Amino acid sequence: MSLAEPAALPVATSAAPRLNVLKRFTSRFKASLPAYLLLLPSLIFLALFTYGAMSRVLIDALYQRATPKAPLRFVGLDNISAVLTDPAFTGAVVNNLIYALGTAIPSIGLALLFALALARTNAVTSALRAALFLPVLIPMVAASALFLFIFLPNVGLLDHYIGRLLPVLPNWLGDPDVALTAIMIITIWKNAGYYMLFFLAGLQAVPEDVMEAAHLDGAGPFMRLRYIILPELKPTFLFVTVIATLNAVTQVDHVFVLTQGGPSNATNLVLFYIYQQAVEHFDVGKASAATLLTLAALMALTALSFRTMAKREGGP
Amino acid sequence: MKLIDALYKDAPLATRNEITPKLGFLLTVVLALAWLIPFLWMGVATLRPSSDGINLMAELMPSLKPTLDNVRDAWEIGDFPRYVLNTTIICTGILLVQFVTITLAGFAFARLDFAGKTPIFYLFLMQLMLVPVLLIVPNLSLVVQLGLYDTLAGVMMPFFASAFGTFLMRQAFEAIPTELEDAALIDGASLIQRIRHIYVPLSLPSFSAFAIISVTSHWNDFLWPLMVINSPDKRPLTVGLSVFTKTAEGTQAWGTIAAGTLMVIAPLLITFLIFQKRFISSFVTSGIK
Numbered sequence: 012m013s014l015a016e017p018a019a020l021p022v023a024t025s026a027a028p029r030l031n032v033l034k035r036f037t038s039r040f041k042a043s044l045p046a047y048l049l050l051l052p053s054l055i056f057l058a059l060f061t062y063g064a065m066s067r068v069l070i071d072a073l074y075q076r077a078t079p080k081a082p083l084r085f086v087g088l089d090n091i092s093a094v095l096t097d098p099a100f101t102g103a104v105v106n107n108l109i110y111a112l113g114t115a116i117p118s119i120g121l122a123l124l125f126a127l128a129l130a131r132t133n134a135v136t137s138a139l140r141a142a143l144f145l146p147v148l149i150p151m152v153a154a155s156a157l158f159l160f161i162f163l164p165n166v167g168l169l170d171h172y173i174g175r176l177l178p179v180l181p182n183w184l185g186d187p188d189v190a191l192t193a194i195m196i197i198t199i200w201k202n203a204g205y206y207m208l209f210f211l212a213g214l215q216a217v218p219e220d221v222m223e224a225a226h227l228d229g230a231g232p233f234m235r236l237r238y239i240i241l242p243e244l245k246p247t248f249l250f251v252t253v254i255a256t257l258n259a260v261t262q263v264d265h266v267f268v269l270t271q272g273g274p275s276n277a278t279n280l281v282l283f284y285i286y287q288q289a290v291e292h293f294d295v296g297k298a299s300a301a302t303l304l305t306l307a308a309l310m311a312l313t314a315l316s317f318r319t320m321a322k323r324e325g326g327p
Numbered sequence: 328m329k330l331i332d333a334l335y336k337d338a339p340l341a342t343r344n345e346i347t348p349k350l351g352f353l354l355t356v357v358l359a360l361a362w363l364i365p366f367l368w369m370g371v372a373t374l375r376p377s378s379d380g381i382n383l384m385a386e387l388m389p390s391l392k393p394t395l396d397n398v399r400d401a402w403e404i405g406d407f408p409r410y411v412l413n414t415t416i417i418c419t420g421i422l423l424v425q426f427v428t429i430t431l432a433g434f435a436f437a438r439l440d441f442a443g444k445t446p447i448f449y450l451f452l453m454q455l456m457l458v459p460v461l462l463i464v465p466n467l468s469l470v471v472q473l474g475l476y477d478t479l480a481g482v483m484m485p486f487f488a489s490a491f492g493t494f495l496m497r498q499a500f501e502a503i504p505t506e507l508e509d510a511a512l513i514d515g516a517s518l519i520q521r522i523r524h525i526y527v528p529l530s531l532p533s534f535s536a537f538a539i540i541s542v543t544s545h546w547n548d549f550l551w552p553l554m555v556i557n558s559p560d561k562r563p564l565t566v567g568l569s570v571f572t573k574t575a576e577g578t579q580a581w582g583t584i585a586a587g588t589l590m591v592i593a594p595l596l597i598t599f600l601i602f603q604k605r606f607i608s609s610f611v612t613s614g615i616k
Contacts, residue, residue: 039442040442042440042441043439043440043441043442043443045435045439045518046435046439046440046441046444047441049431049432049434049435049439050431050432050435050447052427052428052431052432052487052488053428053429053431053432053451053488053489053493054447054450054488055488056428056484056485056487056488057450057451057454057488057490059469059484059485060459060462060466060469060484060485060488061453061454061457061459061462061488062450062453063465063469064462064465064466064469065457065462065465067465067468067469068462068464068465071464071465071468121358124351124354124355124358125355125358125359127348127351128348128351128352128354128355129355131337131338133334135334136334137603139355139356139359140607141599141600141603142359142360142362142363143358143359143362144599144607144610145362145363145366145596145599146362146365147610148543148592148595148596148599148606149547149591149592149595149596150546150547150549150564150565150568150591150592151547151549152547152549152565152566152568152569152572152591153565153568153588153591153592154365155569155572156568156569156572156584156587156588157365157366157368157369157585157588158365159572159576159584160368160372160384160385160581160584160585161365161368163581166381166382166384166385167385168364168368168385168387170385171385171386172385200362200365204362205610208607208610208611209611212611226342231345231347232342232345232347232348233347257458260458260461261458261460261461263550264549264550264565267549267550267553267569268569268572282460282461282550285461285463285464286463286550286554289463289464289467290554295464295468298464299464299465302461302462302464302465305461306457306461309458309461310456310457313456
């Protein structure tokens with residue numbers, strides 16, 4: 012025990028037992044007071060913008076206005092069912108699932124490749140790591156501004172160089188069948204370098220002597236990857252998957268700048284739908300109901316992944 | 328192939344002649360070059376004179392008659408100095424308040440024993456799980472109620488408390504030997520004095536790691552300021568750039584867009600290239616922000 016944490020001395024007393032309990036409680040509170048004062052600034056802002064926001068979502072999701080000027084009235088679960096039957100919302104959920112899978116898998120795969128290739132440190136690998144990391148730093152809006160020209164039909168960068176090889180030039184951001192893929196390419200470009208960092212850190216935990224033993228036993232590169240490196244990287248995989256999933260829900264700035272959810276809702280994602288309901292349709296009830304559903308799904312997913320992680324760590 | 332062999336000369340003898348790792352490395356080199364193409368185009372297009380016409384716009388070979396006209400146009404069309412100022416105010420304001428809140432809370436968790444420590448710790452942990460971006464709708468109505476709509480303070484406020492920062496500082500403070508604090512305690516230093524003169528100076532690397540994460544993420548924030556800010560003169564860089572892009576796209580001024588984007592990302596890129604190692608190690612600790 013350090014001198015800095017003086018223990019609360021039990022106060023000698025001969026009063027009635029009930030008073031004794033009260034006294035002990037107050038002395039415990041008094042001893043804790045400095046800590047509470049230190050936590051207070053953080054707790055105020057957390058209360059306002061995290062817990063308070065959570066409860067406001069819960070409440071707002073239960074109320075609705077008949078017309079924009081009408082008074083609020085209690086509608087129970089009507090907002091939730093209105094959202095669930097809104098084809099724009101279900102479409103956004105489907106798009107978001109495709110977007111999550113289509114960005115997480117390629118960017119994690121590429122990140123693993125990059126980390127394996129650049130695991131050893133020298134001037135060349137440092138430069139390559141920096142090149143792959145650059146997109147992580149820039150705002151998604153800036154990335155969108157660059158890809159706006161890259162995807163520009165006919166004269167854009169992609170059509171100028173690659174498009175010549177194709178018989179028909181796709182309208183990258185204007186064709187409902189292609190637009191979501193174009194949006195996904197931007198996300199992969201931006202995130203692969205970020206996930207690479209975690210795999211680089213994870214690779215340092217692969218024991219050198221086990222790798223050497225595998226060399227001696229004649230295990231080839233793929234055998235070593237399959238039986239030594241990948242099992243060792245399991246926690247990293249899980250961690251990166253959680254981050255990639257969160258990013259798939261929250262990282263939608265490029266949809267705002269490039270497609271506004273279009274063409275014909277092909278790139279509408281859940282967060283953009285929430286924004287549309289709240290800001291464009293002034294429907295706070297529906298926006299809150301959609302927020303609530305998304306939060307519930309995300310929290311379930313996070314809890315599930317952490318439980319799997321705990322099981323794996325503690326299991327036989 | 329000789330060049331790559333040279334890179335693998337310190338690999339274990341048994342694997343030095345394997346071909347697969349080298350092919351993987353080659354593929355990574357090709358992809359890393361591809362990753363740089365958008366940046367390369369941005370630089371080339373910024374310097375390209377408008378007389379080259381739209382058909383040469385995608386050419387990655389730099390123009391032989393480079394010009395700064397695009398930079399000047401972007402500077403005149405967009406209100407970039409104002410945007411830079413707003414973003415700087417937002418990032419600095421958030422960071423300064425965060426330094427105070429995370430130091431105090433981090434110290435309480437690291438060194439003090441108090442009733443309800445575990446439940447309060449979980450309250451903090453919850454902020455990491457609830458993605459703040461998702462709470463834009465309720466937070467916007469709160470900001471309106473507080474009378475902070477269309478103010479920079481309204482943009483900053485939701486980020487004043489940081490669970491990630493609190494945990495980072497808790498970790499840093501726990502590593503500091505208690506003997507140092509005991510000595511100060513004997514000399515009669517108060518709690519705040521001990522934090523100020525012992526804990527803070529010994530945790531500067533953690534503060535700088537947190538500053539890097541905080542500033543880059545708020546420099547890049549878009550959706551939240553887009554909802555809170557209405558007046559053009561209060562726009563941060565990201566919102567300003569998106570409006571600027573919309574305007575310039577209408578006139579097909581791609582060189583101007585490239586120049587505007589360059590201006591927005593140059594400060595971050597330059598800082599990164601100088602402090603590369605520190606940036607990368609900070610981002611590794613940032614898993615969940």
